[in-house]
Amino acid sequence: MSGLARYLTAAVLVRGADSGASVGLLLLAADRHQSAATGGLLVAALTAPHLVGPWLAVRLDRARDRRRLLALAYLVYGVALTAGALAAGRLPTAAALAAVAVAGACGPLLTGGLSSVLDDLGPGRRGRGWDALTYGLGGTAGPATAAALTALAGPLEAVLALAVAAVAAGALVVTLPVAGRAHPGEAAGLRAGLAVLVRRGPLRRVTLLTVLAAVELGALPVVAVRFGAELHGTAAAGATLTVSYGAGSLLGSAMVTAWPLRGEPEVLATRLFAAMAAATAMSAFAPAYAVAIAGFAALGVLNAMSFTATLSARGTYAPANAQAQVFVTSAGLKVTSAAAGAALAGAASGLGGRALLLAAAAATGLAVVAAWVDGKLAPAFVPTR
Template identity: 90%
Template sequence: MSGLLRYLTAAVLVRGADSGASVGLLLLAADRHQPAATGGLLVAALTAPHLAGPWLAVRLDRARDRRRLLALAYLGYGIALAAGAFAVGRLPAAVALAAVAVAGACGPLLTGGLSSVLDDLGPGRRGRGWDALTYGVGGTAGPAAAATLTALAGPLEAVLTLAVAAGAAGALVVTLPLAGHARPEDAAGLRAGLAVLVRRGPLRRVTVMTLLAALELGALPVVAVRFGTELHGTAAAGATLTVAYGAGSLLGSALVTAWPLRGEPEVLAAWLFAAMAAATAVSAFAPAYAVAVAGFAVLGLLNAMSFTATLSARGRYAPAGALAQVFVTSAGLKVTSAAAGAALAGAASGLGGRALLLAAAATTGLAVAAAVVDGKLSPASVPAR
């Protein structure tokens, strides 16, 4: 098995485990008759520690053997997730939450941390398309596996299977042919690594677009339920909109894998985010449910393409000594922004689906406008690595 194939297999396994764990924990809490708030707290415990990403990124940038650190993180994720699952309903809730939080603390290395080592395998721009595809496949297959295994064997067994998948990913990662770090002391410190996102114009602009667009992406599942109900009369129709979005995302990832994006990543990202804003606004005025389904599919396609462009931008503009810090910090901030988007959409759901979609379109459009203005004010380019 080639290094790239091992990478992709590990990425699907670990990202599928991470995506499915939230669903599995919710189902497990319900099965053990826990208060509704417990399920939400478990999901929060799994996602909130992504804010610790920059500290883990520094260690990854400085590690002589990044494979070992990644493998330990994936093994730790699996063990902590399994421990939390066993504790739900059997031990005090604080014990289960603490164990799940330990798994969540490893989360940044499942996303941006793993993406930061891809260039060592030499797949070029096509590799970023493959990497984006693993997010789409993992994000779809993980929850589906959690639901299917729960129906067949039970929620505990489902979560334990996901934990084993994370451990298997660690076993694969440790075999990757990554280049060693001859001068780990040259890696940027935490403050310097974070400053890269602000001081380097292209990275700053791509990060701003990513974070503001993530507000929309986090809000979309909430908006879909409201919008689907308005157009078709049932909440299930909103789930169909979400499925259409996921299908479009998988198609977009496949397209950029087969035909890699060409051109300057920052420019590509700006055009694709602008297209997302336009597609969101058009979807808000969908006259019929079928049109809305098509609109959400287009949104998913554009999101996958823009995500690939942002991955390419991070790899192109990040300094070698802070590559992991750029990837992991960006990913952690994106997760946080998406969570804020979901919370805001929930709080403003009374406005209606169309209004929420227009607000989302305006937010993403504002991100592109801010990036364009920033580029005019500070046009100096940053050399690629």
């Protein structure tokens, strides 16, 4: 198996485990007669620690062998997730939350941390398309696996299987042909690494696009439930919209893998996010349910393409001594922003699906305008590597 094939297999396994764990923990809490609030706390414990990402990224940038650190993180994730699942409903809630939080702290290395080593495998922009596809596959297969295994064997077994998948990904990562660091201490410190995101215009603008547009991405599943019910009269209709969006994301990832994006990554990202804002606004005016399904599928395609453009931008504009910090910090900010989007959409659900979609389009549109204005005010950047 080639290095890229091992990378992609590990990426699907570990990202599937990460996305499926939230579903598995919710099902496990319900199975053990825990309250919905407890299930929510378990999910929050898994996602909130992503904020420690920048500190982990410094360690990854400075590691002589990044494969070992990534593999260790995946092992810890699997063990901690197992401990949290075994403790849920059987030990004090605090014990389960603490164990799940340890797993969550490893989360940034499952996403941006792994993406930061892809360039060492030399796949170019096509590789970024493949990488984006692993996010889509993992995000789809993880929850589906959790639900299927829960039905077949039980929620505990489902979570344990996801934990094993993370550990298996770590075993594959160790074998990747990633170059060692002769002078790992030359990596940028935390403050200097974070400053890269602010001082380098293209990175700043792509990060701005990523963070503000993530508000829409986090809100869409909540909005879909409301919008689907309005158009079709059933709550299940919202799930269909979400499935359509996911299918579109997979299709978009496959498209940019087969036909890699060409051009300046920052320009591509700006244009694709602008298209996504426009498509979201148009979906808000869908006259019929079938049109809304098509609109959500188009949103999924555009999201996958814009995500691939942001991955390419980070790889192009980030300096070699801060690659992990750029990838991990951006991913952590995106997760946090998406969570805020979901919370805001839930709080404002009384406004109705159409109004919420327009608000989501406005958030992404604001990101595009802000990035465009910043680009006019800041000088161009020419990568030095």
